[in-house]
Amino acid sequence: MDLGLTGKRALVLGASRGLGMAIAKSLAAEGATVFAAARSLDKITDWSTGLDNIKPLRLDLSNLAEVDAVIDALLAEGGVDIIVNNGGGPPPGSAQAASRMDWISHFEAMAANLFHMTSRLLPQMKQRKFGRVISITSSGVEQPIPNLALSNGIRSAVVGWSKTLASEVAGDGITVNVVMPGRIHTQRVDELDAAAAKRTETSVDTVAEKSRATIPAGRYGKPEEFADVVTFLASERASYVTGSRIRIDGGAIKSV
Template identity: 50%
Template structure:
């Protein structure tokens, strides 16, 4: 299937990580010009190099999402050197495991700025151009915790939930401009983040990582952790011309993990 997005420009936040890197590569396979942004320039460059090795176009950018005053300059560079952003993939890192109670205000504020406010302000920066061109995709990757809150991920559950309300509201505001806004949430995808969370749980509960992983896998109907490429391909479809009637939605890529309807 031709997804109809060849030569579009995509900005993928967190593109040096497991999920972001997979998203960037899936988009590149469709002929999209991808800007890989990450706090680690080394990680962003590694993803960009993998894409370029396949003959596709990719650029690496070091980007600290907490630096809100740098958004305009970062987007300006992309517009001048690659093209206007047609596809924005908001994929931010997760906060450390914490209970919901007893956390310092500064910790909440730090992660709110990096996970929520940065996404809102960046999206606001690229929306006028999308409206002018009559086409755009805003895809925000969150967590299964927005549907079924995950124990000991209090900050993540709360802040990512705010992005769901924001994205749904945005979808109604920009739908007639040819722009879609959707949430994508991963279940347990085999990335370094999942390994970290399994290790943290094992330490907290005095169990082996292997035992925690086996128990987690047993709770997934398909019987395994997801492949990052499966997640990336789902995002690429939502970014496509074929998905023009999907907006305001929350798409689960979880192997059936989340029990609720």
């Protein structure tokens, strides 16, 4: 199946590792030119060696001046056709323990600056009558995850924004969707398992085994499995999918 991604330009955020890295590789494999952005430029440079259509960018989403500088550079080159909003995850913690400044600082990096970046890149998508805005959230927006209060709350705001935006730009050939990863085996999941092990005074293996037992598929997902769904949503073939939340969780969420 030709996904129609050859020659398309994609911006993938949080691309130094994990889901962002896998998405960038998947889009590049389909012929897109991918601007892979993250704070750790060296990590992107390392994994993208030999991939000519991967263009590493340094970007700290918590720094608005840096965000605007990256947008200015992209707009000067014609903008992008695809945006993958993949912000980093906040530290674990309870809702009661989260301070006002915790909410403000993480909301800026995980939501407000993503909204700002997307809004600035949309006009050129409208001119071309083609665009894809895909935001990576978490299964916690549908079934809140214990001890991940900041993530549950802030990522839910991204869902509301995405649904609203989808209705506004559908007539311009732009789709807006949310993809919710379950337990995809990335460094981030390993870090969360390690934090849970420390909190419960048990081993990481025990935490991971209990987590896998809650997933009907019986295992953690692979980053590549997740990335390929995102790549389909970014394609011409997915032109009638918008305003949707797509789960990639091995059946872990209990609701229909």
